[in-house]
Amino acid sequence: MSSAIGVDVGGTKIAAGVVDSSGLILESLKVPTPAQDPDLIVQTIADLARQLGASDSVERVGVCVAGFVDRSRSGVLFSPNLSWRGVRLREQLQEALGGEVVIENDANAAAWGEFRFGGGKEADDLLAVTVGTGVGGGLVLAGELLRGGFGVAAEIGHLGLVPGGELCGCGNRGCLEAYGSGTALVRATRFAAHKDPVAAKRLIERASGDIAAIDGPMITEQAQLGDEFAKTQLAELGAWLGLGIANIAAVVDPSLVLIGGGVSQAGELLLQPIRDSYLKALSASRHRPILDVKVAELGNDAGLVGVADLARNSIGE
């Protein structure tokens, strides 16, 4: 059974693991991302891979990053969270490790991990949506990751939904991410709590009386206790995601959508509003098959597991 190393480089932490060919993590390491020092990030990735046996017992290394990866999968065009602009990541890591390295976008890698070993292993095609600080997306169509003409396909967080709407981290206005992310959920909930503190009473109590301290897990926990105010906040988030999914379905028609990221812990409290909103926005919804919306299965490991599998499959071909 051949193992590969997967490394997931996020804005706050870098996770690395040895993954076997059935998607099982055999050994793993995690360190904070030295986000202020782009060169040190590359060094840290190489160090983690070495510690896990790269260029020794495990020859294959895959690295996924939060950012735009170019079509040739060799460089990172842009990663705001890592302060990377045009970093030749594959070349630098191959030099450091003395072997082949595969680079992938983190949301693509997560979609691939779910497709191979998680919630999508029975599907031929799927859309994976990660709802966290932002909204990440990855598409597998007919068993292949969709990368697009320039390598940056499936950036679904930046679907334009509201002309002139809320400012997005990308600099544009009205993107799905500005309405459908965990960050947007917290912002909208705090705003609604200010407007109607009576309705939000229980949630404000949970935040020790400080509306500014309300966070995502508090909203989910409160909703799970049946709190109508918190449930409404999740439902509104789900409505935005469902609208985005209907727009994507109009173009690529996936049969399955997997929702991951912290907010997915809300389960049906988020999924049902997504399904309702998707159905409402879908054209001719009574005359076509309806896609399935489920919670992703691999959690935070999806990217690491997915990119290790991509490395195992692509190197040596």
Ligand SMILES: [Zn+2]
């Ligand atoms: Zn945007």
